[in-house]
Amino acid sequence: MKKKKLSLNKVAPTSDSGIKVDYIPSKVPSVDNTTKSQSGELDKDKNNDLMAKINKVLEVYRKSSSLDVGATPHEVVKETRLYRLLHYKPIFDSPIRPPILIVYALINRSYILDLQKDKSWVRNLVNQGFDVYLIDWKSPSLNDKYVSFDDYVNVFIDQCVDYIRNNKSVEKITLHGYCMGATMSAMYCSLQQYKIKNLVTLAPVVDTSKDSTVIGNFARHLDVEKIMESVGNMPPELLRTCFSALKPFKQGVNKYYSLLEHINDRRFIENFLRIEKWLYDIPPIAGEAFKQWIKNIYQENLLVKNKMKLGDEFVNLSRINIPLLNLIANEDHLVSPEGSAELNNLVSSKDKRIMRFPTGHVGLIASSYSQINVLPKTGRWFFLRSNI
């Protein structure tokens, strides 16, 4: 069998989903499996096939310079040192009201909600006719180490809510949070509910006594005060180490094997690289906020006991009586599903619902499953509680 020389074509940089890759490697030629020699030794072509795949993986990593993420058209309508408020361009002149404000978490970056065209939570909501805003948290510096949950909830989220209310001339908006952002949204609702019409939470961290995850285990024993005193803000390196302990082999090792197997699948590579970019794009977390997160929520479970203090007031989730939709991932290994579900027991809303889905934490918002199964139901829920 002739040995084929592999040609690496220089192709036009952009793809449908906007990924800019300096070149896309040409397909690895498939090898006929029936050419195994009598001695049972691996055919030389198979060896070459494997080496070619490995080389292409390395080339993809080396040459893929800029990745398009967060590509849904938007504008930055408000910006401070610690956040940007993004407004996504509605597809209708009169989008469905009330507007939706998405509160992302303080961990990793918000573009996971708008990762790529066919897996964008935000884009799907915009396409359903909603008016969507997103708070994109910026990286805190050492000057911001005393920024606490009081600031994030009562100052930053409040500023964004007021901006939208004034700009859109509405009295109330829909608050929609993900992970830690969902917890902050629930805290905000308990304190300033008169500005909120509906609350939608995605995998919120609520009752940590039911948390059986690795993160919960680490958090319960962490001497967070001592660490924050020494480092100031929670460094990204420490967060990365913690996250790498979650499914270290199935996700940590096996994913590279999957990449090798699917090296000819362009869509797979694009999606893989975007997720990789997001996984390693970890900003620091403000020291005081992180301390409160670990101590008050994970170690003392104050949220459930209505003893978590923000500013001068205690957060009391039972004060929430607006419509609530709680979306939970049953296979979530970051936030315990039972802990998230507890939110529905703590609020006093009459119109409250839990929707459970057989996905993981990130799969709930950035997967094909989410586009087909989660978002249509979420959109319908929003629609039924909107002003038409």
Added chain:
Amino acid sequence: MTVEQDFNKKYQELINSYNAIWKDFKIPNFNMFSPYFQFEQDQKQFQDLFALFLKFHGSIINYLVQVNQTYLKSIKELQSKHPELPNFQSEDEMKEYKNIAIDVFEDSFTKLFQSNEFSIAVSDLLSNYSSFGKLLGNAFNDYLKSMNLPNRSEIDTILRDMQELKRDVHRLRKNLDLIMSEEKEVVLK
């Protein structure tokens, strides 16, 4: 008396006379008013640093022992599930071995990360490391003092106050907006 015995006797008398001098000399008090005072403080810092370094070393060992034990346990389990090494010439066998290995290691290490002992070991490691860093920082503070520069805790005080002021300004602004809007309503009426 021989010369040697005489020497020993005189030597002993000399030692006794030296001991008599130092018997009433109280060294701890001497440190209160002499340059030795700062030296004692610095020495204490070094002693603390050394003690902490030993603790840190111990916590690293504890952490590594747990990780290594889990690794050895995983290897043992893998051998029990797949006693023979795979035929590296067959792709299917390699895949099967890879899948079994990943499952075995995943289960073992997830159990380790979910255990109390490991999370305590990690917490000890991080807190000893933090204390170590803090002590080094404290030792450096003397140099900052001599250069008339503020140290970190002094800057932290300023940052804390500034953050509180920012919160107060936000609240005042909100109250002012509320009052202004109420006044507007009254005027309109």
